[in-house]
Amino acid sequence: MAKLTLDDLRKKRAEAQKSIYLREGEFRGKITVHMGTCGIAAGARAIVAAFLEELGKRGMNDIMVTTSGCAGLCSKEPMATVEMLNSPPVKYGELTPDKARKIFKEHIVGGTAVAECALGLGSERGS
Amino acid sequence: MAARRIELMLCTGTGCVAGGSFRIKQALEEEIAKHGLADEVSLVPTGCNGFCGQGPLLVALPEKIFYGWLNTEEIPFLVQEHFLKGRPVKKLMFTPPEKKEPIPLLGDIPFFRKQMLLVLRNKGLIDPEKIEDYLARDGYTALEKVLTSMSPEEVIEEITKSGLRGRGGAGFPTGVKWKVCRNEPKTPKYVICNCDEGDPGAYMDRSVFESDPHSVIEGQTIAAYAIGAAHGYIYVRSEYPLAIKRMQLALEQAREVGLLGEDILGTGFSFDLEIREGSGAFVCGEETSLIHSIEGKSPEPRQRPPFPAQVGLWGCPTVINNVETLANVPVIILRGGEWYSQIGTATSKGTKIFSLVGKINNTGLIEVPMGITLREIIYEIGGGIPDNKQFKAVQTGGPSGGCIPSSHIDLPIDYESLKEVGSMMGSGGMIVMDEDTCMVDVSKFFIQFTNDESCGKCTVCRDGSEALLEVLTRISNGEGRDGDVEFLEELGLAIKDASMCGLGQTLPNPVLSTLKYFRDEYEAHIREKRCPAKVCKNLIAYWIDPQLCQACLICLRECPAQSIYGEKHIVHVVDQGKCTKCGTCLDVCPPHFGAVKKLSGEPVPVVERGVRVERKKKPKKGAQEEVQV
Numbered sequence: 084m085a086k087l088t089l090d091d092l093r094k095k096r097a098e099a100q101k102s103i104y105l106r107e108g109e110f111r112g113k114i115t116v117h118m119g120t121c122g123i124a125a126g127a128r129a130i131v132a133a134f135l136e137e138l139g140k141r142g143m144n145d146i147m148v149t150t151s152g153c154a155g156l157c158s159k160e161p162m163a164t165v166e167m168l169n170s171p172p173v174k175y176g177e178l179t180p181d182k183a184r185k186i187f188k189e190h191i192v193g194g195t196a197v198a199e200c201a202l203g204l205g206s207e208r209g210s
Numbered sequence: 211m212a213a214r215r216i217e218l219m220l221c222t223g224t225g226c227v228a229g230g231s232f233r234i235k236q237a238l239e240e241e242i243a244k245h246g247l248a249d250e251v252s253l254v255p256t257g258c259n260g261f262c263g264q265g266p267l268l269v270a271l272p273e274k275i276f277y278g279w280l281n282t283e284e285i286p287f288l289v290q291e292h293f294l295k296g297r298p299v300k301k302l303m304f305t306p307p308e309k310k311e312p313i314p315l316l317g318d319i320p321f322f323r324k325q326m327l328l329v330l331r332n333k334g335l336i337d338p339e340k341i342e343d344y345l346a347r348d349g350y351t352a353l354e355k356v357l358t359s360m361s362p363e364e365v366i367e368e369i370t371k372s373g374l375r376g377r378g379g380a381g382f383p384t385g386v387k388w389k390v391c392r393n394e395p396k397t398p399k400y401v402i403c404n405c406d407e408g409d410p411g412a413y414m415d416r417s418v419f420e421s422d423p424h425s426v427i428e429g430q431t432i433a434a435y436a437i438g439a440a441h442g443y444i445y446v447r448s449e450y451p452l453a454i455k456r457m458q459l460a461l462e463q464a465r466e467v468g469l470l471g472e473d474i475l476g477t478g479f480s481f482d483l484e485i486r487e488g489s490g491a492f493v494c495g496e497e498t499s500l501i502h503s504i505e506g507k508s509p510e511p512r513q514r515p516p517f518p519a520q521v522g523l524w525g526c527p528t529v530i531n532n533v534e535t536l537a538n539v540p541v542i543i544l545r546g547g548e549w550y551s552q553i554g555t556a557t558s559k560g561t562k563i564f565s566l567v568g569k570i571n572n573t574g575l576i577e578v579p580m581g582i583t584l585r586e587i588i589y590e591i592g593g594g595i596p597d598n599k600q601f602k603a604v605q606t607g608g609p610s611g612g613c614i615p616s617s618h619i620d621l622p623i624d625y626e627s628l629k630e631v632g633s634m635m636g637s638g639g640m641i642v643m644d645e646d647t648c649m650v651d652v653s654k655f656f657i658q659f660t661n662d663e664s665c666g667k668c669t670v671c672r673d674g675s676e677a678l679l680e681v682l683t684r685i686s687n688g689e690g691r692d693g694d695v696e697f698l699e700e701l702g703l704a705i706k707d708a709s710m711c712g713l714g715q716t717l718p719n720p721v722l723s724t725l726k727y728f729r730d731e732y733e734a735h736i737r738e739k740r741c742p743a744k745v746c747k748n749l750i751a752y753w754i755d756p757q758l759c760q761a762c763l764i765c766l767r768e769c770p771a772q773s774i775y776g777e778k779h780i781v782h783v784v785d786q787g788k789c790t791k792c793g794t795c796l797d798v799c800p801p802h803f804g805a806v807k808k809l810s811g812e813p814v815p816v817v818e819r820g821v822r823v824e825r826k827k828k829p830k831k832g833a834q835e836e837v838q839v
Contacts, residue, residue, distance in 0.1 A: 086467065086468030086471075086473075087467045087468050087469070087475060088475060088476045089354065089358065089475050089476065089477075092345075092350065092354065092467075092469075092475060093354075095342070095345055095467075096345040096346065096348075096349070096350075096351075098342075099342040099343065099345045099346035100346045102342070102346065103335075103336075103343065103346045103347070105214065105215075105216075105217045105271045105272045106217065106219075106271055106272075106335045108271075108272060108274065110272065115296070116296075117296075118294065118295045118296050119295065120295075123294075123295070128246075131215070131250065132212065132249075132250075135212040135213045135214070135215060135249075135250060136212040136213075138212070138213035139212040139213040140212075143213075147215070147272050148213070148215040149215060149216075149272070149273070149296060150215075150294070150295060150296025151296040151297070152295060152296060152297045
């Protein structure tokens with residue numbers, strides 16, 4: 084590697100910062116994909132992959148993608164809950180990777196929940 | 211590239227590595243690959259997390275779930291349950307002693323809550339073997355600022371304003387040291403990082419090297435700029451192979467991108483560093499000995515003044531700073547001396563790293579603001595003493611420090627307060643002792659250490675430590691005489707006065723401080739031939755209470771000296787003549803019998819051999835204990 088100038092150092096630092104955002108712990112929203120055995124069998128892994136791909140493509144670093152156990156409504160799997168800061172969580176069911184991408188674009192990026200895929204407002208814990 | 215959803219920060223500091231964290235790393239990688247999670251979950255080997263008592267450990271991000279006491283067998287379950295299915299695994303989380311529910315999140319664990327991380331700002335958050343990780347956490351921003359917008363005088367001014375004092379133990383103001391060196395007309399000048407950490411139970415400097423080597427390089431480069439040095443050394447003991455490996459790698463990376471070497475960042479400033487390994491002599495932590503060691507001479511101290519800042523390595527002006535001192539520098543430059551000086555007490559600013567070890571529930575490495583009390587450290591961060599035992603004393607400053615008794619538990623910690631009570635800051639070892647610790651034995655241990663490590667140049671240190679050791683050994687053997695205590699005191703003070711370097715000047719501290727606070731224990735050893743903590747082997751006896759013995763044969767079989775007589779239904783008796791006082795019988799006697807007793811200072815009751823046992827019925831759950839003959 085060539086010796087860095089001041090500008091190079093700053094660029095290199097900014098580049099490096101992109102890769103460690105999970106460690107900074109500041110998130111604007113959270114996507115929880117339900118990954119019980121039922122969810123995985125229904126294709127939840129592909130849903131996770133679709134969300135992560137969208138996230139990576141946009142270089143967004145303030146959205147957390149996480150998984151949780153079975154939500155109890157096994158017939159509607161794969162399911163995901165989207166929680167954005169200062170708005171109630173929205174639960175989506177019967178997802179496909181395409182629906183996941185649409186939810187990402189419209190809800191996470193755009194800020195409007197995708198009504199056609201939503202099972203309802205609130206998480207199973209109530210809110 | 212798709213984003214990742216989980217980062218596993220696996221501790222690979224020396225402690226966790228010894229516990230098998232490299233094997234755990236391999237197991238994790240295999241399981242992650244098996245489930246096809248490699249694109250979603252990444253594994254980051256970090257330096258010391260600090261909670262060493264729970265190692266090997268990892269923290270799962272982004273939620274920051276803390277998992278401890280890992281072993282390879284648990285890994286498949288952990289990966290499947292948590293990282294695939296999203297169900298955090300309770301049984302691997304931290305559960306405080308005597309509590310039932312685990313604490314899942316790192317931030318909620320009391321051990322981490324009262325800490326303030328300046329030096330350890332990157333601990334557990336970066337891979338120490340990647341310069342990119344350090345850069346991402348604002349690494350080398352302070353160096354950039356110094357080289358582009360500050361004069362050397364301004365740098366020194368900022369450090370002086372911060373109130374930073376040497377973290378190696380003596381607490382000399384860092385800014386003053388740098389200024390003296392800068393003002394010396396002679397060139398070249400050198401800057402040395404002192405990582406010759408030798409106190410028993412202390413591992414702060416090693417951990418900084420292992421978890422964040424670039425922070426030391428950055429601090430040292432700034433120091434070089436401030437004093438006008440073009441070359442520096444890192445002096446580290448060869449017993450720290452992992453620390454040396456990571457530092458070596460960090461130096462190569464810094465050189466490769468031009469953060470070390472000629473014309474750094476195109477600013478015209480040049481500086482380079484090399485590692486010198488010491489062979490682990492304790493005295494090399496003393497700066498003039500360290501210089502002699504780098505010069506290839508025998509590591510003996512010399513008279514000061516002149517101080518190394520005036521006449522140091524190869525006779526040139528040299529600044530020697532401790533690892534922790536240097537790692538503080540980038541923080542001070544970035545956030546300002548003014549800001550830094552608001553942390554801590556009137557005379558001691560900033561934070562201090564301590565290694566909290568001994569009889570304490572949460573052992574590990576902690577960074578706390580100066581002025582925190584011993585009580586906060588021991589009971590809040592440390593979680594108290596195991597098995598509900600009484601806190602007796604804490605030894606700070608290693609072999610040069612003293613024992614602080616429980617009566618001083620509300621002492622706010624800084625350089626001056628520790629000195630006032632007869633101890634010192636030292637490099638930050640903190641050994642907690644409970645009621646089962648004998649203070650004569652503790653003194654003997656430390657004097658044994660300093661006696662071994664005395665370089666032998668000053669008679670009073672070399673032979674004085676020998677004489678102290680002889681008397682202490684005699685006292686703990688039960689052969690103490692009248693006048694011994696006075697002798698220890700007089701000799702201790704003489705060694706302090708007449709020794710040339712810090713080793714001799716401080717080595718009597720463990721004796722003098724225990725004499726000050728625990729004189730009655732010395733008296734008990736000497737006059738009553740009794741060891742109150744029941745530790746000194748010559749003064750204790752193991753005895754089986756015939757009323758309680760159930761003749762279960764366990765101690766009889768386990769006794770390595772075969773000194774227990776008895777048989778089934780026949781009360782067991784220790785043959786005092788053959789007993790080696792290893793304590794195995796006490797350890798193995800079932801707690802609900804509790805028949806083995808430790809005695810000291812009283813005659814051992816004679817028990818007739820061959821007596822049939824009085825059988826005790828096992829108490830039923832909930833029922834009062836009944837004894838049937």
